[in-house]
Amino acid sequence: MPVTVVALLSINESDPMALGKYFEVTGPLLERAGAKIVKRFDVNEVVVGKRKAQTVVIVEYPDKAAVDSVFGSPEYASIAEVRDRAFNEYHINVVSDPDEGREVAAAATD
Numbered sequence: 031m032p033v034t035v036v037a038l039l040s041i042n043e044s045d046p047m048a049l050g051k052y053f054e055v056t057g058p059l060l061e062r063a064g065a066k067i068v069k070r071f072d073v074n075e076v077v078v079g080k081r082k083a084q085t086v087v088i089v090e091y092p093d094k095a096a097v098d099s100v101f102g103s104p105e106y107a108s109i110a111e112v113r114d115r116a117f118n119e120y121h122i123n124v125v126s127d128p129d130e131g132r133e134v135a136a137a138a139t140d
Contacts, residue, residue, distance in 0.1 A: 033091045033124060034068075038083035040119035048115035055109045056100070063096040065089050083119050097124060 041049060060067075068088045076082040091097045100106060101122070113120060 031093060033094050033097055034126070035065075035089045035091060035097060036123045036125050037087040037089065038085075038119060038121040038123070039087065039117055040082070040084040042116055042118050045115045048112050049117075051112045052109060052116045055105055055112075059100045059103060059105055060089070063100050064092045065096060065100065081119060083121070094124070 066089065068090050070088075071086040073082050073084055073086060091100075
C-alpha cells in the first residue's frame with residue numbers, strides 16, 4: 031500500500047553547497063525506492079506557532095519498506111551532517127488518511 035511522507039523544510043540559504051550535496055545523494059535514493067514527489071508548496075504565513083517551514087513537500091512511496099530503505103540506508107546516514115547544514119528546519123513525517131481505510135472497507139462490502 032502506498033505511503034505518503036510530508037516534509038516540512040526550511041533551507042539554509044547560507045550553505046548552498048550542502049543543499050546540492052544533499053540532493054546529489056537523496057535524488058538517487060528516492061529513485062531507487064520508487065518514490066515520487068507529488069507536490070511542493072511554499073509556506074506563505076504562520077497563523078499559530080513561532081517558526082515556519084518555508085516549504086512543504088509531499089512524497090509518495092510504494093510502501094513503508096521503501097521509506098525505510100531511504101532513511102535507513104548507509105548513504106542517507108552518511109549525509110546527516112550535510113543535511114543538518116543544508117536545512118534550518120527539517121521534519122519528515124509519515125502520514126495516513128484516516129478515511130482511506132473506511133473507503134476500502136466500504137468498497138469491499140459493495
